[in-house]
Amino acid sequence: MCRRAATARCHIQPFLLSLIAALLFGGIESAAAIKSPALSFVKMAPKTRSAGAASESSSVLRELKDTISSQAAEIERLKKELSATKKPASGGGGGHGHHGPAVDNEDILDYKSKSSLSIASERVGWLGIFLLSLSMTALIMNGFEHTLSKQIELAYFVPLMAGHGGNTGGQAVGTVLSALSAGIITRKDAWRVIGKEAMSGCVMGITLGALVGPISHYVMGISQHVATVVSVTFPLLSTIAAFLGSSLPFVCVMLGLDPAVIAAPAMTSFVDVSGLLCYFLIANQIFAWFGLEL
Secondary structure, eight states: OHHHHHHHHHHHHHHHHHHHHHHHHOHHHHHHTTTOHHHHHHHHHHHHHHHHHHHHHHHHHHHHHHHHHHHHHHHHHHHHHHHHHHSOOSOOOTTSOSSSOSSOHHHHHHGGGOOHHHHHHHHHHHHHHHHHHHHHHHHHHHHTHHHHHHOTHHHHTHHHHHHHHHHHHHHHHHHHHHHHHHTSSOGGGHHHHHHHHHHHHHHHHHHHHHHHHHHHHHTSOOOHHHHHHHHHHHHHHHHHHHHHHHHHHHHHHHTTOOHHHHHHHHHHHHHHHHHHHHHHHHHHHHHHHTTOOO
């Protein structure tokens, strides 16, 4: 009897263990494990390891997401800092250092809030001054009236000369003002910029003069001596216009004035007067070479 009881206990204990395992883990596999307890634990071990690996993988993914989020926030912060450093700092009047931008950006930022009356009141005074300077062109025309009466063809090219000088100087003014407002150049770069612009103006004048002179003579029927005057005047006029257009913004900055308001009209006035004077002086000299009486 004792032997039978011991044998029954030996069979009951594995059954109880298998039953407990089935209740804990559930499912068909665990039910099948009742017949083979050892095999059930072998089968359950990979499940436990796979659950741990899944938990570890999810933890790694969470850490990766957190890292990506922090890196994105850092990139946005660096972008904001970079854009802030690219913006030109305000200031740049005559008395400040040489390394800051030379154009007063506070005036530019205040432009949107200014009224039309305020803008007109700031500009009309300077335009009046330059209008007076343009009256000198009438004096020049009057002084060379005798030359114009002898060679009326010269009058045909007066608007052309004035327009070309304004265009050439306007390009130089716009380029220098843009570079100054962006902080690309400062007052210490003035002579280098002026020399480069004047040289480019001379090259453009030679190129256009070599085209306009022959076209005016062979196509328009202008006399050879007047066409020669036009060809010779273009390089000098372009050089003067580029020189004034590039130098006046720096002069305005050094004097503490607003180059955006003053530089362009001042350049136009000075170029018109100086260009017209050069035009007639060159005409007198070339006419004398051709043996024409004036």
